[in-house]
Amino acid sequence: MAPLPEHPAHADLRHRWAAAVGGAEHADRYADALLARWAEPQRRYHTTDHLLAVLDRVDELADHADDPDAVRLAAWFHDAVYLPDRSTNEERSARLAERALPELGIDAARTAEVARLVRLTVTHDPADGDRDGEVLCDADLAVLAAAPDAYAAYAAAVREEYGFVPDDAFREGRAAVLRQLLGLPCLFRTPHGARMWEERARQNLTTELKLLESSGT
Numbered sequence: 001m002a003p004l005p006e007h008p009a010h011a012d013l014r015h016r017w018a019a020a021v022g023g024a025e026h027a028d029r030y031a032d033a034l035l036a037r038w039a040e041p042q043r044r045y046h047t048t049d050h051l052l053a054v055l056d057r058v059d060e061l062a063d064h065a066d067d068p069d070a071v072r073l074a075a076w077f078h079d080a081v082y083l084p085d086r087s088t089n090e091e092r093s094a095r096l097a098e099r100a101l102p103e104l105g106i107d108a109a110r111t112a113e114v115a116r117l118v119r120l121t122v123t124h125d126p127a128d129g130d131r132d133g134e135v136l137c138d139a140d141l142a143v144l145a146a147a148p149d150a151y152a153a154y155a156a157a158v159r160e161e162y163g164f165v166p167d168d169a170f171r172e173g174r175a176a177v178l179r180q181l182l183g184l185p186c187l188f189r190t191p192h193g194a195r196m197w198e199e200r201a202r203q204n205l206t207t208e209l210k211l212l213e214s215s216g217t
Contacts, residue, residue: 007048010035016055020072024104037080045157046079050143054078057139064190065135070110073101074117074136084161094118126189134189138197141187144204145197151204171216178209 007013017031018024038048054075062068074097081092094115101111117136120126124141126133143154162170181187187201188194 009052020069021104044160046082054139057142061135061190064131066131070113071132071135073114078118078121090119090122138188138190138193144201155208171212175212178205181205
């Protein structure tokens with residue numbers, strides 16, 4: 001069987017990875033291993049396109065971060081392990097970072113920060129003053145503020161990832177997630193995210209929740 005065609009952004013992503021790890025020896029090999037993970041067949045939303053989008057948003061918010069490269073590395077690892085029927089993806093992704101980064105010569109403090117940030121994506125609830133956490137969480141949630149058509153495509157891709165879940169159970173679980181998000185005092189913690197993304201994200205979440213509720217009646 002012929003190999004699948006390479007994602008058109010792979011060359012750019014390898015360059016961005018090399019910059020984030022400081023040109024470490026064998027950086028390309030580690031980049032390729034991560035990119036292979038992001039291209040796994042069970043993924044529909046948590047794909048290379050999601051990685052690229054999060055990295056782009058991290059760059060957009062980088063001035064707010066204390067350690068932008070640690071946040072970039074956390075973006076690479078935050079869904080590196082992803083099985084939609086498991087609840088341990090973030091922990092396993094953090095442990096992958098803890099193994100891989102020292103092999104690339106990343107010091108212990110930055111490795112620990114990357115792993116901490118990856119684990120933070122379980123809750124997307126950074127503490128006050130956690131500027132790196134605010135940047136990663138805002139970048140990861142920025143899709144919620146997409147234009148309506150793009151948001152609908154995101155919601156459809158999430159449903160595909162959970163295709164093994166019956167419709168009624170999915171509607172119930174997804175609605176609970178949406179209500180939890182809408183109940184937060186703020187979805188975005190960086191000044192840019194709060195100013196540019198909060199209102200549209202709440203509109204998108206409310207629209208999706210109404211559609212779920214109407215489809216279940």
